[in-house]
Amino acid sequence: MPKFLIALLCLSSMLYACKTQPNVKVQTSERITYYTPSARNVEIDENLIPAPTLSEFWSVEDVDVSARENKKKHVAFTFDDAPTRRLPELMSVFLEFNENNPDCKASATIFFNGVNLNEYTLPYVKKAYEIGLELGNHTYSHCDLRKLATFELDREISLVDEFLQKIDGNPLHLLRAPYGAVDDSVRAAAKTPILDWSVDTLDWTGISAEEICQKTLDGLEQGGIVLFHDGAKNTVQAIRMLLPILKEKNYQAVSISQLSKIHTCPLRIGGLYTRARPKK
Ligand SMILES: [Zn+2]
Numbered sequence: 048m049p050k051f052l053i054a055l056l057c058l059s060s061m062l063y064a065c066k067t068q069p070n071v072k073v074q075t076s077e078r079i080t081y082y083t084p085s086a087r088n089v090e091i092d093e094n095l096i097p098a099p100t101l102s103e104f105w106s107v108e109d110v111d112v113s114a115r116e117n118k119k120k121h122v123a124f125t126f127d128d129a130p131t132r133r134l135p136e137l138m139s140v141f142l143e144f145n146e147n148n149p150d151c152k153a154s155a156t157i158f159f160n161g162v163n164l165n166e167y168t169l170p171y172v173k174k175a176y177e178i179g180l181e182l183g184n185h186t187y188s189h190c191d192l193r194k195l196a197t198f199e200l201d202r203e204i205s206l207v208d209e210f211l212q213k214i215d216g217n218p219l220h221l222l223r224a225p226y227g228a229v230d231d232s233v234r235a236a237a238k239t240p241i242l243d244w245s246v247d248t249l250d251w252t253g254i255s256a257e258e259i260c261q262k263t264l265d266g267l268e269q270g271g272i273v274l275f276h277d278g279a280k281n282t283v284q285a286i287r288m289l290l291p292i293l294k295e296k297n298y299q300a301v302s303i304s305q306l307s308k309i310h311t312c313p314l315r316i317g318g319l320y321t322r323a324r325p326k327k
Contacts, residue, residue, distance in 0.1 A: 105239055110304045112301075112309055114154070116151055120269040122267060122270070122272070122298055122301070123155070123273065124154075125274055125275065126276060127276050127277075128163070128276050128277070129157045129171075129278070130157070130277065133279075135174070137277050137283045141178065141180070141290075148290075148294060154181065154301050155181070155302055156180070156304070157180050157182060157277065158185035158221075159172065161187030162187060164207075173214055181302035181303060182211045183222070184220040184221065184223070186204060186224070190225060192232075204222060204238070220239065221240060224241055240317070240320055241319045242272060243319060245272050246266030246271055248273060250276055250279040250282045251276045253280055259279075259285035259289075260285050260288050263285075264289075268322075270324035271322055272303065272323070311326040
């Protein structure tokens with residue numbers, strides 16, 4: 048076969064490979080980015096790039112951000128393994144701070160475990176919703192979701208959603224996986240975004256309120272997500288100290304959904320996020 052014919056065949060098969068290479072959709076932990084094949088001189092059919100639809104994202108349309116302070120930076124506060132007997136005191140810290148600081152009202156997302164939900168703790172959950180805290184799902188029994196069969200995984204999530212729906216009317220709630228243990232099966236089962244954190248305060252280890260404060264301040268950043276536990280011994284005291292310090296540093300503590308809305312940072316269903324940074 049003539050050399051030029053071989054070269055032509057090679058070239059045409061290369062072009063064919065480029066044309067048939069699928070568009071790759073990559074989701075990072077913070078931003079959704081669409082990559083197309085970098086095939087020079089090859090016509091790309093734009094229709095092949097899937098356009099995100101509204102239903103692929105967590106809706107923040109109805110999220111109240113009226114307490115948002117425009118000039119401030121925003122960070123999300125989150126509390127896991129709720130509710131515990133310390134939640135009422137934690138809520139009173141938020142209430143008192145908000146009463147005295149109407150220009151910097153604080154909020155948070157509280158992630159509940161089904162095993163902790165019962166007739167005694169139900170009033171705590173109701174109160175959390177009433178004072179404007181966001182209700183989140185931390186699964187029923189706080190096990191490693193990666194080790195579960197699909198039907199068990201679905202049950203771990205849906206039981207908590209059903210309970211919380213009775214309080215806030217929402218059929219779905221942001222998911223925080225126990226231990227931050229997430230794999231493809233967990234992402235596939237999630238009907239909401241999954242929230243990790245950018246700052247782990249390690250409050251559950253029993254460190255002092257001052258140490259919890261310091262860890263929060265060390266990792267403080269615009270769009271960050273801070274992990275606390277409402278049942279940890281010194282967390283309530285740490286929050287009491289932190290809210291005024293944050294205000295002084297020109298920060299406002301908000302819930303995850305508020306953070307997403309304020310920063311125009313859409314959270315994809317099944318996506319795993321450690322932050323929700325402002326759109327540049
Ligand atoms: Zn937990």
